[in-house]
Amino acid sequence: MKFKLIMGCLATLSLAVAGTAHAQEDAEREAIAERLKPVGELCLEGEDCGTAAAPASASADSGGAVDGAGIYNNVCMACHESGAAGAPVRGQADAWASRLDKGIETLYDHAINGFQAMPAKGGNPNLSDDEVKAAVNHLVEPVYDGELPQVGGGGASEQAAASGGEGEGGEGEAAAASDIDGEAVYGRVCMACHDTGAAGAPMLGDAEAWAPRLEKGTETLYDHAINGVGAMPPKGGNPNLSDAETKAAVDHMIEAAE
Missing domain, CATH: 1.10.760.10 (Cytochrome c-like domain)
Incomplete structure (x- = not known):
């Protein structure tokens, strides 16, 4: 009888410990998600700032x-x-x-x-x-x-x-990606992570790091850059970027990796 009572107590204690561990893991995940939320805004040349x-x-x-x-x-x-x-x-x-x-x-x-x-x-x-x-x-x-x-x-x-104070409203939104200086967009928005490898970002020109990403296709890379993936927030944390500007920056990074 005592043995059964002891085993029951141990089982209850194990469940409590497991529940606490899961709660801590959930809290940590929520904290990470909160830290990775898109923050900051830049206004680039050609936009209605x-x-x-x-x-x-x-x-x-x-x-x-x-x-x-x-x-x-x-x-x-x-x-x-x-x-x-x-x-x-x-x-x-x-x-x-x-x-x-x-x-x-x-x-x-x-x-x-x-x-x-x-x-x-x-x-x-x-x-x-x-x-x-x-x-x-x-x-x-x-x-x-x-x-x-x-x-x-x-x-x-x-x-x-x-x-971007020199810009005349909304030109970036209307321009095609091929008409946008992707290197300039990269230099203002993307380089903080892609020149340093911050948060696991593939570095500009690192062909080995980019190889598995390039295999997914350009459209997938565009989608990830525009909508976010993993630790990278949508549009590099700059919601003022147009889709075309984001794609132009991606094109610049792809060109450097090929």
């Missing part, structure tokens, strides 16, 4: 400070909200402690010139140094002890190019 370009930076003529939050949202948040490629997440004090110990000027230098998996200027070479510094200020502000250096106005012309 509307309000997307507004937060980029203040006008140099007005003498206003650069809007670091706007630049962060447009360029940096795709990695620094998800932790892609080991990027420290905004607001996580533990992740930033050792980096902040190096000083804000070192962080500026790393952001401007690139550091390890992070490309220079977050993969957007059109940003001015001041714009990058303003984005860094916004990035570290929640965990920074003290007053951050003030970043003055300027770099508005560079940011206009980065945000």
Whole structure:
């Protein structure tokens, strides 16, 4: 009788442990899915940017400070909200402690010139140094002890190019993929992951990594790029891209791999 009672208790305990393990696995999967949700928006040349370009930076003529939050949202948040490629997440004090110990000027230098998996200027070479510094200020502000250096106005012309401020509404949507500079789209949106291999992205020009993907056919690659697959969010996390622009960027990557 005692033996049966003991065995019953052990069975109940095993079920409870298994249930807890499954619950933890579900929670982890949900957390990963949340981190991989598409984040950030870029406004590219040729698009009707509307309000997307507004937060980029203040006008140099007005003498206003650069809007670091706007630049962060447009360029940096795709990695620094998800932790892609080991990027420290905004607001996580533990992740930033050792980096902040190096000083804000070192962080500026790393952001401007690139550091390890992070490309220079977050993969957007059109940003001015001041714009990058303003984005860094916004990035570290929640965990920074003290007053951050003030970043003055300027770099508005560079940011206009980065945000597509020169575009006349909606041209990208109407253009065929063959008429779009896929290399330029890649340089503004895709290179942050495909130049570094972040989150398992096949690197530009790595024929071996691309071989099994190319076997699936161009249309499948287009579909994956437009709608997302695995860790890659739809349109590289930039919902403002047209399908044609996304396909042009894919064509550029395919050409480099063949």
